Amino acid sequence: MKNIHKTTRLVIFLFCLGNTMIAQNWIRVWEDEFTNGISSDWVFETGNGSSGWGNNELQYYRRENATVVNGNLVITAKKENFGGYNYTSARMKTQGRKNFKYGKIEARIALPTGQGVWPAFWMLGSNINTVGWPACGEIDIVEHVNNDPDIHGTIHWQDNNNTYAYYGGKTAVNVNDYHTYSVEWSATDIRWFVDGVQYHMVSISEGINGTSEFHNDFFLLLNLAIGGNWPGFSIDESRLPAKMYVDYVRVYEKGQGNPTPSTGPVTLYADCPFSGTSVALSEGRYTRAQLEALGMVNDHVSSLKVQSGYQATLYWDDNFSGSSLIKTSDTSCLTNDTNWNDKMTSIVVSKIPTGEASLFIEAENYTNMSGVQKENCSEGGQNVGYIDAADWMVYDAIEFSSSGNYTIEYRVASAVNGGVLSTDVNAGTTVLGEVTIPNTGGWQNWTTVSHTITINAGTYSLGLYAVAGGWNINWIKITKQNANRTSVSTLDAKASDNIETTLVYPNPFKDTIHINFNSKTAKMVVFDPQGCTLLDPEVIESGDSLDTSNWAKGIYIIVLEYDGTKKTRRIIKN
Template sequence: MLRSLIRPAMAGLLLAAASAHAQWQLVWSDEFNGSISPNWVFETGAGGWGNNELQYYRRENATIENNALVITAKREDFGGMAYTSARMKTQGLKTFKFGRIEARMKLPAFLGAWPAFWMLGANLPQVGWPASGEIDVMEHVNDEQKVYGTIHWQDNNGQYAQYGGNIATTVTDWHVYAVEWDANAIRWYVDGTKYHEANIANSVNGTDEFQKDFFLLLNFAVGGNWPGFNVNTAALPAKMYVDYVRVYAPAASGVSTVYQDCNYAGYAAALPEGSYTLAQLQARGVRDNDLSSLRVNAGYQVQFFDGDNFTGASVTRSGDTGCLVDQGFNDRATSVIVSKAAPAWSRQIEAEAFSAQAGVQTEACSEGGQNVGWIDTNDWMAYNSISFPTSGSYRVEYRVASAAGGTLSLDLNAGSIQLGQLGVPNTGGWQNWTTISHTVNINAGTYNVGVFAQQGSWNLNWIKLTKL
């Protein structure tokens, strides 16, 4: 928005290499739903700070209509000027470095109009302009059906420089105007279509200003150095509408993704391994008591707390969960811990390590060590003092071989608790091994585990128990 006619863009400022559209994480927004966020301050005064604008900026010219910000330019004598309007900024309250900065706006178009959505370096009070740098996300002048995106800075020689582009658009319709800004480039978009790009990699041509924090500005100027000093007063009062302003950061690759709604719907936030207080969740766009489903990478778990700073009731999930209603934790999360899941409890028992048996013998095993063989119908093996750490489902695997096929069953405490039976296939030989399994439910505790031959003619190498 600050303008100079000193010289055009430097020829050396070429387009940076194209890159894929990033995924973004909302970090701040003003939706203007009923009010203007306290993160804005209003600048008041005349002249436009070097632009020779014709209006006097007043707080009263910024209002809310139908959940949108409206800045109204008026033909009104005030403070020695013939027009009034408004200019607002986040300076001293919100600054940002890199990300996607966007606003959905509907603009006026008439002779003398100069609406803008732009950014200035947070060090402006210390270094002045243009050393602070300026990023114009969107500017429009007069009645053109066109918008502009520009950067301004102080080059390596201490001279003013600018580099801009433009695109034709119907400015009086709603559009999303955005920049995507990282350490290498700034890219300009209208409704997702890129129309301009500036290379700032390695502070080329003195662009180190754009490696620092910036604050946001919205204003609607009347006349000035760029649009000129003729104003179509018949078009006044005129309004600039802003549906929202949003700032996104690049989404970190997460090991879990949490969702606003059940069935992985609504907004989403990727969470790397770590602990997230309410403030840290909000910085990632997650609202308090607003999570309903999640996805979790294998080997990780997510613990939700209903109090801030990891206090209060909690629930832990180590797998994808389509709706937290079943866990009684829908819309309850205030803080979250994402961590590596404890390895699943597992224990392998060698078949020949029985505590007692009936009718079986051991023999050399082709897979090493020994196996139990000569198992006939009604033979059995017992393995005493096997502790199961928690109640729930366990997968039980058996390494078996058979030349005829048979059936085994599993029980606890000499058959007082029956856990089910499983067919043993014909593997084609007494030393041709395969693994069979079933899932059983066992209450936490210590038991004597029994394997019983409902139908014999099979060998057993080992048994493996895994908590699911």
């Protein structure tokens, strides 16, 4: 983070962007999830250091400015007079407690912005007290200044001429949102990533250009500076207090690696036909990083072999997104498939289901959503997380090829009890059913839950709605049940009691609500948040809408009575 001087000469640095593969079999060796406070592995630095920590920073660091709120570390920079300075903040390090050499270092962080605000997650050489800076080396995993659109990843060192040198990269990020910032550091290079996407790399192989510093132990730092040589000395105090949120910090070491399997149901080849670099894949899901770790360069597959009984689903983009192509037999050259030669980035290898094939949906590939976030998944790719009550996702053009019963499986994780997921179609007009999400012991500890739904053949917009939040979801799998496995008849809107077709949506709502039910007309009564009658009983038709623009915020109860039944719905005005 420190001592970046804009007048320093630019170092022309040799780095490689070739086909070097880094094993992705990472083994977690240290972490702080900030679940039960701040780990004792952190040491807090206080004061203003020497010359404002070498950068003429304007704040006084205090332990009190680092707290844990809802499982997140929060570093707060304040307009506060203390120790002769006008601002306070916090700076913490693992020096003397935890040191690391090589590996993957990452943190999930939401960064503050504002003129004069300078947050950072970085590393310093553990021998700094002996050799000083920059001879100890510095690795900036992520830095951001002011209101700039870019984040920065940089190394600083002392080159072969004993001269200060630095080399950095940058990429545009909405820093106020949570992102996972990481470096993958090996004996040959250091690579920078945002949410798993690489944006910068530097070679340190054999200490090239005097980079021997980066083959020693380093410790971690987190801090939020105010002012200094880089952001400048004009502070927008209207942006204070500024808060830096850290969900977790994790460190991994490279494992023994998963050797390229000698056999597998699917084999990828770089050239046509069935030649060049090859990778055999067992059943599973492979992201770009995982394929590269096995030796297959991105956008470099030209042919493949598929064993009988298996299928390979190729994806144009990473994390199983974008255009897809299913292969169930050998393909000597993908030039025969329009636009697919040297285009594959991720792949799913699976058995061909008996009977009708299952439909597999990556949860993060929603068409629309409210309230949720994507994050990196321990099972590869991404999952949908941070799901609260009333959040939802919609997946368009989901085809149910025939009427009848289907099993819907959900790959879920949760660290709390009480999560409930509801599934519906066509903007919630038909609720297919609910499933309870168990406490799996962690947000990335995955299990599969399922239920049976009944539906008419057709193409629908499939909706997932959080009746109760506190869960993550990785994928959805829909499988048609065989006729001999069920005695439930095909969905009939008049005869079936298994599907709840009374719906008031959207929920929560703003200016309008729509009401659907399984009858032509119904008598409706609406009660306001105080329990008083807001709308006297009146007859409405299914599909009617209500203007709610003049309703106050709060919880309302709608009672519908039709066909001798009474349905009560609880809705929320935001």
